[in-house]
Amino acid sequence: MPDVLDRSEMAPSILPADVPELSDDECLACLARAVEAHDSARLDEVAALIGRLAVTIE
Template identity: 85%
Template structure:
């Protein structure tokens, strides 16, 4: 019986925030630093998404 390979990455929803583009961990951290250095309540969603992106990388 031949082996059947299944790409499971396409089967599960992503746990990464969808509104953050593909960033390396360093790029994500740099964006978070810039967002925190210049506090702006309009950027709270971005800050939360970046923290979520980094938390996923740590797991």
């Protein structure tokens, strides 16, 4: 029987690295605020939040 698994050698997470740990509700709230602001400087944030939600849905 193998010893404790070393998870550091496993495949990387599919969650975007630049999005903080958020619950789904918190993520949706952040996304709503970012979209409501109509600020093109926040497009990367919007894309990351959408990507985080898409991973959750899969």
